[in-house]
Amino acid sequence: MKKKRFLIIFGIFFVLFLSLFYLLKTKRSEIFDYDISENYHYKFNxxxxxxxxxxxxxxxxxxxxxxxxxxxxxxxxxxxxxxxxxxxxxxxxxxxxxxxxxxxxxxxxxxxxxxxxxxxxxxxxxxxxxxxxxxxxxxxxxxxxxKSIPTESKILIISPHPDDAEIAAFGLYSKFPNSFILTITAGENGLMHYNEIFPDSIQHYLKKGQIRTINSISIPLMAGLKHDHILNLGYFDGTLKEMFDRDPHPVFSQILKTDSIGIFRNLNFSSLKDSLTGRSNWSSLVQNIQLVLDFFQPDIIVSPHPQMDSHPDHQFSTLATIEAIRNAGLNKGELFLYSNHHVKTEFFPFGKTGGTLSLPPNYDDDYHFHSVYSHALSEEDQMEKVLALDAMNDLRPNTQWRYWHKLLHWTYQNIKVSIKGQQNTYFRRAIRSNELFFVVPIQELNDETPFEKTLTPNRVILE
Incomplete structure (x- = not known):
């Protein structure tokens, strides 16, 4: 009888093991929407x-x-x-x-x-x-x-949303206290992160935008930056391409149904806030980026790579920066380009926290860059970056943990994600032994760039 019971229990566990093994084998290879057996291809000198x-x-x-x-x-x-x-x-x-x-x-x-x-x-x-x-x-x-960066270098970080600067370059800018963080939007869109507290969606997204704007202004202080070198322009999340397409007409927030960017911009405390001008349109965005360029005169500008990063706000933040660079007459220095949402997969970089950030999936010669710069992060640097990301409200677990039944659901979802290999939190992806940037000389921006040819082939200015 005992032997029979043992065989039944063993059989049940064996079937469960085979089922889990099959699930792991099939689901984990299905998360990539490109051919993972192809060669990465980069053309180097x-x-x-x-x-x-x-x-x-x-x-x-x-x-x-x-x-x-x-x-x-x-x-x-x-x-x-x-x-x-x-x-x-x-x-x-x-x-x-x-x-x-x-x-x-x-x-x-x-x-x-x-x-x-x-x-x-x-x-x-x-x-x-x-x-x-x-x-x-x-x-x-x-x-x-x-490539080495002189210690006195002035580095301007373009952050499309609150937390992009920290995800891509906290390790870099924390080593160069003469840096400037320029955040483009308030980041009010996305999931209802605090729906248990604010059931009204307008109230919720207004509060979310305010919190994230304050995050973008306060967290760089942890790295020793001057308060005058931190600014959020307060534009609306998810609207930069529309601003580009509809210029000079102002664009409304997708959720708050207002075109008043002052509701977030007023939270700044940099002395530059009183010099910010314009409305929620493209011309205003370019003028305000130029204001920062004229004030700061950076040696290096860190911004998303418009061809490697899939997020439209990231792409058009860099296009606006390039336009502002031309208007400001800058012809020295370098662009350091990053990708927080790689076009091939949201799961890049792969593997566990602490691994290296290397060259991402690429299968053609279209990506434009001249060289690559890898900035090393020590274990202490990585711990500091964890604290910086943890201070970003939008990257932390939402407030469901306060309710036991929602906590159980959250736990179940995390177990399922772990089994499928779909963990793509920034705490896994961004805490690495280095940060990676694709380098382009600023003097090249005098002519039309491959970025503009790719994203804006037939722009029409509205009257």
Whole structure:
């Protein structure tokens, strides 16, 4: 009798195990809407590339590479069977440090390993330890860029929404106290994050916009920025493309049904707030960005990459910045371009918190950039970035935890997301051992850019 009961219980657990195993194997490979077996493709200048031999999973690094170098190793990988269930990854190990590069569940083909953080330790040999994948090539390609940022550099961060600056570049701007955070919108749209407190949608989204605007103004203070170098322009979330298309006509908030940007702009305390002009239209946006450019005169402007980032507000924030750069007559410095919503997948970067941020999925030569800059984050830097993101109300769990039945539902949803491998919170994606930027010289912006040709091929100015 006991044996029979044991066999029944064993059978039940075995069926549950097989069901979970099948679910993991199938669902985790379905979250990507592109062919994960294709080669990533980037076209680099041959003077920035070198062939290296991978001998017993070890690479000897050339002597001319060291601190201040951004470098990638191009390898060809093939996920094992277990790599469809667990995140395939390669540990990169030097004498004094280690980083981990993660890939798609079941991913195969040419991929890029970011070894930049190891070069900060002047590594001469790097060991590659594969987990849930196999490296297919014995000869690999090293791609490298020399770039260091002088400590006195003035860095302007363009943040389309409250929290974008922190997600993309908190580690960077916290090391350069002479930085300026310019947030474009109040970020009032999105989920009803506080619907248990404010059932009225107008009241809810007004309060949400106010809270997020205050977040954007206060959190950079944690990194030591001057209060005069923090500004939110107060434009409406999700409207930048419409502002571009309808210029010079003002655009209404999608939810609040008002065109008065003063309801959020008035929360600023920078001395520049009294110089802000205009209404919720494109010309006003460009003029106000130019105001900041004229005041701050940045050496580096950090902004979303219009071709790599899928969010229209991110794309058009950068287009407005480019227009303002031309109007201001800037011809020196560089654009550092980032992506918080990659066009190929919202799950990039892959893998766990603390992994490296490397080159994202790409299958053509359309992405425009001249070089790449990887900014290393120590473990302490990453902890500080966690605190910065945690201080952003919109990135934290909503107020459902106050009600036990809603807490149970929230727990169930998180377990389901974890099983499917669909965890794409910014605490997983943004807390990495580096921050990554694609670099374009500002002097190139005198002519029409590939960004404008892609996004605004036939613009018509309304009368």
């Amino acid at each position: 041959t003077r920035n590339t070198t062939k290296l031999n991978l001998i017993e999973n070890k690479l000897l690094i050339p002597d001319n590479l060291g601190k201040g170098t951004t470098a990638f190793i191009k390898v060809n990988i093939k996920s094992t069977f277990l790599g469809k269930i667990f995140s395939p990854n390669i540990e990169l190990i030097s004498k004094s440090a280690k980083v981990i590069d993660y890939f798609e569940f079941g991913g195969s083909g040419d991929r890029y390993l970011n070894i930049s953080s190891l070069l900060q330790e002047e590594a001469k040999q790097i060991e590659l330890k594969s987990n849930f994948l196999e490296i297919q090539n014995a000869t690999v390609e090293l791609i490298h860029f020399s």
